[in-house]
Amino acid sequence: MNKLILCFALSLFFFNAGAQSRFFTKDAKINFNSSTSLEDIVAESNQATTFIDIDKNEVAFSVLTTSFKFRRALMEEHFNENYMESAKFPKAKFTGKIISPIDWKNEKLVVVDVKGQLTMHGVTKEVTLKALITPGKGKVVAAAELKVTPEDFAIAIPSAVRDKIAKDVTIKIDAVYAPYQQ
Numbered sequence: 001m002n003k004l005i006l007c008f009a010l011s012l013f014f015f016n017a018g019a020q021s022r023f024f025t026k027d028a029k030i031n032f033n034s035s036t037s038l039e040d041i042v043a044e045s046n047q048a049t050t051f052i053d054i055d056k057n058e059v060a061f062s063v064l065t066t067s068f069k070f071r072r073a074l075m076e077e078h079f080n081e082n083y084m085e086s087a088k089f090p091k092a093k094f095t096g097k098i099i100s101p102i103d104w105k106n107e108k109l110v111v112v113d114v115k116g117q118l119t120m121h122g123v124t125k126e127v128t129l130k131a132l133i134t135p136g137k138g139k140v141v142a143a144a145e146l147k148v149t150p151e152d153f154a155i156a157i158p159s160a161v162r163d164k165i166a167k168d169v170t171i172k173i174d175a176v177y178a179p180y181q182q
Contacts, residue, residue, distance in 0.1 A: 020138075020179040020180075021053055021054050021055040021056075022051060022052070022053050022054075022179070022180040023051070023052045023053075023054070023139070023140045023177030023178060023179055023180055024049075024050070024051050024052075024177060024178065024179075024180040025049070025050055025175050025176060025177050025178060026047070026048075026049045027046050027047065027048075028046070028048035028049070028050045028061065028173060028174065028175035028176075029044060029045070029046045029048070029172075029173070029174045029175070030044070030045050030048045030061075030063055030068075030171065030172070030173050031043070031044045031045075031171070031172045031173075031174075032044075032068070032169055032170065032171045032172070033166070033169070033170045033172075034165050034166045034169045034170075035166060036163065036164055036165065036166050038163055038164045039164040039165070040071070041070075041075065041164070041165060041166070042070070042071065043068040043069060043070045043075075043076070043079065044068065044069060045063050045064075045067040045068045045069070046067075047063065047064065047067040048061055048062065048063040048067075048173070048175070049061070049062045049063070050062070050175050050177070051180065052140055052142070052177055054104045054135070054140070056097075057097055057098040057099075057102065058095075058096070058097050058098075059094075059095075059096055059097070059098065059114060059116070059142075060093070060094065060095045060096075061093060061094040061095075061173065062091055062092075062093040063091065063092050063093070064086075064090055064091055065079075065080060065084045065086040065089065065090060065091065065092055065120075066080055066086045066090070083150070083155050083156075083157070084120070084121055084155070085121065088122070089120070089121050089122045091119075092118075092119065092120040092121075093118075093119050094116055094117065094118045094119070094127075095116050095117050096114050096115055096116015096117065096127075097114070097115060097116060098112050098113070098114050098131070098133075099112075099113050099114065099115050099128075100112035100113045102133065102135075103135075104135045105135070106135065107134065107135055107136050107137070108134070109132055109133070109134045110132075110133055110134075111130060111131070111132055112130070112131050112133055113128055113129070113130060113131075114128070114129050114130075114131045114144065115127070115128045118146075118148070120148075120153045120155075121153045121154055121155050122154070123152070123153040123154050125148075125152055125153065127146055127148070129144050129145065129146040130144065130145065131143065131144035132144070138178070138179060139176060139177055139178055139179075140176075140177040141175070141176050141177070142173070142174075142175045142177070143172070143173065143174045143175075144172070144173045145170065145171065145172045145173070146170075146171050147168040147169065147170055147171070148168070148169050148171060149167060149168055149169070150165070150169065
């Protein structure tokens with residue numbers, strides 16, 4: 001009888017492990033580039049937290065703005081104090097839905113459209129972006145890119161430095177998700 005109960009419990013465990021629908025990482029990379037011919041402005045954070053629910057085709061990201069690292073400390077200081085106002089608006093986040101069909105059982109790279117709400121600097125805007133997703137056994141790999149303008153998020157750029165900052169900021173996201181364990 002004990003062997004039967006043990007076999008039943010193990011089969012439930014393996015069934016649940018195979019049916020994993022939520023994936024998570026807390027070390028996704030977000031890179032942004034606002035470079036011009038006058039100035040290289042590049043920063044990266046490898047501390048973004050993100051979930052993906054493959055049953056609902058939903059995705060969510062959150063990153064502390066102070067986690068972005070720059071080549072020069074003065075750029076980082078200006079980014080946090082003057083532009084992003086990180087003390088007042090500590091996080092940037094995205095919540096959205098994969099709107100293209102995707103076969104999560106197929107382990108091949110697929111390009112999908114993702115639509116959702118991006119919130120930065122206290123302003124929320126609807127965005128649509130392309131993402132590359134590779135489902136896998138026990139993981140999901142995703143990459144995405146989008147362009148935003150500081151004006152769309154009420155980020156004021158002083159005229160003295162306006163020519164040093166690109167009008168469109170390119171944001172790149174890379175994440176390797178593992179099954180979410182509650």
